[in-house]
Amino acid sequence: MLRRCLSFGSILLLSACTLSPGGLSEKQVGSALPTAGELGREWQLVGTTTQRPAEASWDDALTDASAEDPACRTALLALEEALVTPEPARFARSVYRNPTQGANADRDLTVTVETFDAPPDRPAAVRAMTEACTEPMRTRAGIRTVTMTVTEHDDSNANTAGYSVTYNTDGLRYSFDYVLARRTHAVVAASVTGPSSSANQRLLRQAVELTGTNLDRAGGTQPTP
Numbered sequence: 001m002l003r004r005c006l007s008f009g010s011i012l013l014l015s016a017c018t019l020s021p022g023g024l025s026e027k028q029v030g031s032a033l034p035t036a037g038e039l040g041r042e043w044q045l046v047g048t049t050t051q052r053p054a055e056a057s058w059d060d061a062l063t064d065a066s067a068e069d070p071a072c073r074t075a076l077l078a079l080e081e082a083l084v085t086p087e088p089a090r091f092a093r094s095v096y097r098n099p100t101q102g103a104n105a106d107r108d109l110t111v112t113v114e115t116f117d118a119p120p121d122r123p124a125a126v127r128a129m130t131e132a133c134t135e136p137m138r139t140r141a142g143i144r145t146v147t148m149t150v151t152e153h154d155d156s157n158a159n160t161a162g163y164s165v166t167y168n169t170d171g172l173r174y175s176f177d178y179v180l181a182r183r184t185h186a187v188v189a190a191s192v193t194g195p196s197s198s199a200n201q202r203l204l205r206q207a208v209e210l211t212g213t214n215l216d217r218a219g220g221t222q223p224t225p
Contacts, residue, residue, distance in 0.1 A: 123161035
């Protein structure tokens with residue numbers, strides 16, 4: 001139930017005072033996102049929003065993936081459903097850019113925080129997909145068909161999961177990497193594309209850990225080790 005902050009008999013602005021699961025306001029959830037400086041001097045903040053898209057979509061390298069294995073197709077659909085439902089109490093997302101020179105495209109990093117009464121077990125859906133999709137898949141890149149492979153990130157934490165989608169385009173090898181972490185009242189997700197999956201994974205772990213620490217501090221608790 002919505003709780004409203006009362007001050008001297010007046011109701012303050014609902015957007016500033018309404019608390020989400022975990023006792024966090026919209027402003028606190030948004031402030032949990034890392035600053036560009038926390039990520040490194042090469043990163044620039046493109047923008048931040050606390051408005052979830054009206055029509056939730058799966059903005060991911062696997063969106064248009066085509067797999068021959070029925071089990072993989074089922075797992076992809078289940079993952080897509082898990083990543084867009086249920087509706088979160090609070091939503092905040094920042095996009096950062098690392099401008100690059102030469103043939104490589106700019107790297108865009110996206111970090112998202114969603115709060116829930118009971119966070120969905122999205123890491124389980126990620127692991128189910130990587131276990132089912134062991135064969136190369138195909139996707140569209142403009143008018144071309146691109147072959148890609150999916151591999152699971154190594155992680156012993158049951159509440160964290162991630163994967164790499166590796167593909168070649170115009171003779172360049174690229175990797176889309178995605179990591180998410182399930183917390184007490186939130187799910188933190190981050191994704192980035194770049195030529196090195198290992199570098200991507202280090203960056204994503206940093207972004208997710210920074211966001212989790214900021215969430216803990218915003219809620220008045222000690223950061224989770």
